[in-house]
Structures are given as structure tokens and as C-alpha cells.
Amino acid sequence: MSARYRVESRALGAAGVRTARVESLLEAAQTLLPGVFLVLVTWLGARFAADGRISVGQLVAFYAYAAFLVAPLRQLTEAIDKMTRGHVSARRVVAMLRERGDLPDPPQPARLPVGELADTASGVRITPGLLTAIAATAPGDAARIADRLGRYAEGATLDGVPLSAAALSEVRARILVADNEAQLFTGRLRSDLDPDGRGALPQALAAACATDIVAALPDGAETVMPDRGRSFSGGQQQRLRLARALIADPDVLILVEPTNAVDAYTEARIAGRLKAARAGRTTVICTSSPLLLSHADLVCFVEHGRAVAVGSHTGMLRDQPGYARLVLREEKP
Template identity: 40%
Template sequence: MSNPDPRAGRLLLRRTVLTERRSLILASALQIGHQAGEAAVPLLIGVIIDRAVGTGDTGALFLWLGVLLATFAFLSTSGRFGIRVGIGASVEATRKLRVEVARRALDSRGNSEGQLPGATVSIATGDVRILTAVLYQLVQGLAAAVGAMVAAAVLLSVSVPLGGLILVGTPLLLLAVRAISSPIEHRSAAQREQAARAAGVATDLVRGVRVIKGLRAERAGSARYRQISRVAMDASVHSARTEAGFSAAVIALNGGFLALVALLGGHLAVNGDITVGQLVSAVGLAQFLLEPLGTFGTVIAVVASGRASATRVAALLDAPPAVTGGSSRPSSALGGLSLEDVHGPGLEGVSLEVKPGELLGILTTSPEAGTTLRRYLGRELDPVQGSLHLDGLRLSDLEPEALREVVLVCPHEPDLFTGTLAGNVLAGSPAGAALDRVLAAANADQVAETLPDGLESAVAERGRSLSGGQRQRVALARALLRDPSVLVLHDPTTAVDTVTESSIATGLRELRAGRTTVLITSSPALLAGADRVVLVHDGTIAAEGPHTRLMAEHDLYSGTVLA
């Protein structure tokens, strides 16, 4: 993702907050009530000591104990519902943003940034979660600020010297804790990095387990994982020791600070400047202040991370489409294609006519030219120069989604999905489609026969449970079952053997009779079955004609095919 704009991230973060403002206001009010109740507890305990315990007044004791219990009930209820509403707002914002990201990722006009699927998933999951975590932290930060102000006002009303010590000393204490937490951050980062490496190696080994077994490299794989996991374990132990030392240091600092508060408070109490109850209240409020002041650091860190993630999310959402314009729908489905002086990566002015119902083979001496043709025909990109037409209409004038209802383009590496073999073949196909004929034409029926449950056999993520040739045949069957007016296949049989490839070529020709089919391939079997073959060399058409004649008369063509 190139040069994301931080301002766009801030605007997205602000928009997300404003979208959930009603829930956030309610959550903030409830959490403020919780913090105010927490701050009132030490004060009430001091009042009970001074007005009930110190005087021996039983009635006053029960009265103030009732007030204390009511305060606990109020702060508990406010806190519980405040957390529920605040987290609910964050979850709802997460859902909305993920839907928005998914809608942008699935936009038929594509994304000019060329975002990889893994990066898009990372943004939709990790970055959106970090961004929306800001909402709940803003609620916590506002409540902590109000709680700190209430506690500070109470402390100063009890004793100016004691309140001043606590208000000055608490931030200094937090700064000290922050300073000694730096080693934890560095060592924790190192530990996470080593753990991620170990997980990456483990994933690598699991994905390549068949290759490892085929090479008899089980011991080498085990030794590799053992080494990296040992390093990860050492980093984890080192990080745990640092965290233990940090916890001990924090306990010591807190204890020393509270001892200092108790010493000053005791001195003031002995001199009669404050009562015993006020001393207890001051110590309790000092301890309470550590929580809201500590919350500020968390809020700052989360907001900083949220802004960075918001920038990434905004860059994805605001990325311009790969193709622009086009709102018409194809007026017919004859399947006639034409290219007029088309330029692009690997193409330097290609002009070509494909008649309706023709089976055309395209052989390119440059892989880049084949990929560009495939992307132009599927309108993943528009040509740098020149134009493409479908039945006389410019492809750039057609709405991409409407175009793809007529023109189906299958890439060289098609994706299969978790589910069954039948589910992958039938995906997106009309009901009552001729499944048996299609499976036979693509030789996918042989794939089903080799699996234990036939068409109901499970297919792993991205078809990893199948071989490369099996995946290609299943994907080809899926494309044939759609029976589009125009079918563009890019190297559909590179992973199958020659005999199977010849069978597929025959089945493809029979099944697609009367329908326009474009084969971008170097397969001799597929090219031999084509009505006509076009050779693209150095970005232009160098020859065209039947496969047999070109093999006999054109050295560049025959050399490219045989290579």
C-alpha cells in the first residue's frame, strides 16, 4: 500500500466514533458513575470511622454502612452496564467496518493498489479490531479523568499538604513505573517475534509435509523446528523473568509511596490537623488514583495504535478502483470479441477479431503478454491504449459485473474453497446444469473416482488436499458448468499429463461448440483443437492460422510450442 494518508485515518477514526456516539455517551455516563462511586468509597469509610466508630454511635454506623452498600451497588451496576454498552459499541463498529472492507475488497471494479488477499484479511481483522478498540478506551479515558478530578477535589478538601503530596507524587510514581517498563516492552517484542518465527516454521512444515516425506527429510524438518522453538522458549523465559522483576519493583514503589503517605498522614493526625478517618480516606484515595492515572497511559497507547491502523483501513477503503467508468450492460450474448491497437505490459499494438462461436488459441512468447490479455478481457484492468469490444460494445463502457455474466475469465491458478468436491464444481452454477457431461469434458470425473467419497469428498483450504492437476480439472469443470457466452482460459492444463490433456482438449471442443472460447496457452493438445491460433511475439501478432500449418511453416511458433 503506497503512501497512506494519516489525515484519512484520522477522519475515519472520527467517523467511526461519531457513528457510535449514542452508545459511547451512554457508556461514558455509566463509567463516570462507576469511577465517581469508586472515589466515594474511601471518603465514606473515613466518614464511618469519624462519625460512627469513633463516637460509638450505633445508629450512625448502620446509616453510613447503608450508604456505603448503596454506593457499592451503584458503582457495580454502573460499571457492569458501562462495560457492556462500551464493548457493544466497539463490537458494532467492528462489524460495520469489516462489512465495509469486505464490500470494498469484493468491488467488481477492483483495487488499483493491487492489495494481496492476505494483506486485505490482515486489515479486515487486525487493523479494524485495533481501530475500534479506541472507542472503548475513549470511554475509559473520559471516566478516568472525571474520577481523578473527583478524587483530587476530595483530597484537597481533606488536607492541602496531604492532597498535594498525593497529586504530585502519583504522576511521578507512574513515570517511574513507565521508565522501568521499557525492558519489558523490548523483551516482550523479541519474545513475540521469536514465537511468530516458530509458528511460521511450523506452518511451513505442515504445509509441506508431503514434500518432506517424499524427500525423506523428516529429521531435518524436526531439527529445524526444534532449533527455532528452543530460541522462542528462551525468549519467553527471559521475558517472564523480566516481567516478574517488574512486578516486584512496582510493588516496592507502591509500598514505599503509600508508606510515605501514611507517614505524613500519621504526622498530621498526631498533630490534630486531620482526623483518623480523614487519614484513612486520604490513603484510600491515593491508592484509587493509581488506576485512573494508569488508564491514561493505556488510552494514549491504544489511540496511537488505532490511528495507525485507521490509516491502513482508510487507504484500502479510499483506494481508487482499477477500472473506471462503464454502466451499460451487454445488449446481446453472441460472443464476438475484438481488440483494436491494444497496448499494455507485454503488448505493443495488438489488433484481433474473434468470431462468435470460435475456439481461438493464443500463444504468447512472453508470459506477461498472456497475463495482460487475460486481465484486459476480464476487465480487471483497462488497456493503456486501444480498446476491446464485445459484440460491438466497448468493454470500458460496460459495467464490470454485467460483463462478467457474459465473459468468464479463469486465471492460471484458480482458487478452490473448503467444502466438498461437488460444492466447488457447482459454485455459482445454475440449477439443473449438466454436471456429468462437464465432469467428463474436464476429466474431473476421474478426480472424483480416485477420492474415497467421490464428489462428496472433502476439499481442504485452497484445494491443498488435491494435486495441482486435480485442482486444475476441478476448476475447469466449474468454469464449463457456468456455460458463459465467452470463456477465457489461461493455461488451464499445465499440471496434467499429455494423455489427460488431449482428452480435455477433445471434451472442451465438443462441449463449447457454438460458444466463443479463448485459450491463452502453449499446450500443443489445446492449440491443435483450436479453430485458429494467434502467435503474439514482441507485443504484436507475428502469425496466425491453424496449429498444424504454423507448426510446419513457422519456426518461432514451433520452437515456442516445443519449448
């Protein structure tokens, strides 16, 4: 692993030097070529004026024309620079699209049934149509379970059929995993949140308590957001991502810590609205927040990577000391 890292690091360094060399040449050309052109034209004009072939007034006019042509020359070199960058970027995109994923489709994909989603590694089972919360003593365990349930890693089944037996496109259409690694995109906010034009934006924003965020924008949902929405705070981005996931309305929605960046008051409002927004749909929330756990139909307590208890939030607080310590943030005795 370390040898491969050294090789790749050296290759990246060499590529960076080559790129910097080309960029420096283009930057120099943007200044040098217009300057050389202006000096050459002025020198020729001065020669003609000294020989009496043109008048001083014509020399001044000639210089003005030459100075005017400097801008198009600079634009030409800038265009070459942008074309070079675009060509390199296009090659990267094409190379990425040609890559094969780590989870290829089987030769003869099976159709996924409707039923119980299960993670064989942890023993977590998701009942269809309910809001199930996964509370894990180690947050990484919950994230890994979410990856398997969404087939970002192998090991989950749907009504006994392995997700790996189905086409990846069908799994993605049926099961959506929304975590905090997801990003907002640069561009019109409506196109980012509702790319398919489903028309459920107001309801999703209300469920995610994000209506006020959009209302404060200059053009509302039509506002063009620069720089991938980084002008929003962490909690605002989280609420907008939640709204986007609700608009997608998948058969199974898996949310990983969807409210850990918002204040307790907003989190309580989201917890109450989320269950109503996903009524009758299978929803999984990986969280240790008591506000979200109290609204779940079922809570699955995961310890050391395995499901050790399933029940209601209040029942688990009463019967499972480990769960109570996790939710109430108590220290082990």
C-alpha cells in the first residue's frame, strides 16, 4: 500500500509540474503577445513617421488602433487557456465515465420484490412501511449498516433476495441513502432540490423545516446558488439535503444523522414532521438523538456491530441499560 502511494504521489507531482508549466506559458502569453504586438506596431509607425511616409497625427491614430487591438489578442490567449482547461476536464470526465464500479451488475439481474430489508452482517431488519431508527454505540457501525442496506457494500437482502442479484440501477431507484457527505450543487436551487420537477418542493421544505431558508433568498427557489451552496450554514445545508431526499420519495429512504447540525428546537420540529411526510413508506434513520428516536415506530439497538435489541424507544430506555446510556449520554459506571 505504501509503495503504491509513493508511486501515485510521484506521478501526481510530475503531472502537477507539467500542468504548471503549461499554465505559466499561457499566463505569460496573455501579457507578452499583446505587448510585443503593441511595441512592434509602434516601432514601425515611428519609422514611417521619421521617414516622412506618415504624419505625426497618423502615427498617433495608428498607435490608438494598435492599442485597441491588444484586447482581442488578450481574449484570444484567454480563449486558448480555457479551451486547454476544458479539454483536460473533458478527458477526466470521459475517463471517469469509462470506469467500472466495484459493484457490477450480475449477468442476469433479478427483479427486486417488495418486503423486508435486512442486513445479514448485523442482523438489522427493516419492517416495510414503518419508520425504523438504528441507534448504534459506534456511529461507524450505523454508517456501515446504511451502506450495506443501500448496496454501497455487499451484504443486504430484500425479502430474501440479495441486493447484489439485482441491477444496481433498480437498487438506486428503490433505495436512497442520504448522508452528510452529500453536497448541494452550484446553480438554481429548485433544479438542485427537485431535478425531476416532481412539484413537491413546498411540502418537502415544510417537512425539513427549510421553508424559511428559501424564503430569505433574493429569488426564493429560483435563486442561483454559487459555490455549491457554501453560503448556507451547516444546519441549513442539512435541512436542504433532507428536503431533496424527501422530494425523491423512494420506496426506502435511509437517513444517516439527518439532524446532527441543527438546534434542538428545529430538530424536534423535523422529528414530528418527518414521520408524517413518510407515512406508509419505509424509512430508516441512523441516529442517537432522543428527539428522533421517540418518533420511531421501531428502534434497533446496535452494539459492537450487531443488533442486540428491537423495540419502542420508551421500552428500550426501560429495559436496555446500554441503550439508555447511549441516548441519555451517560457515562458507563
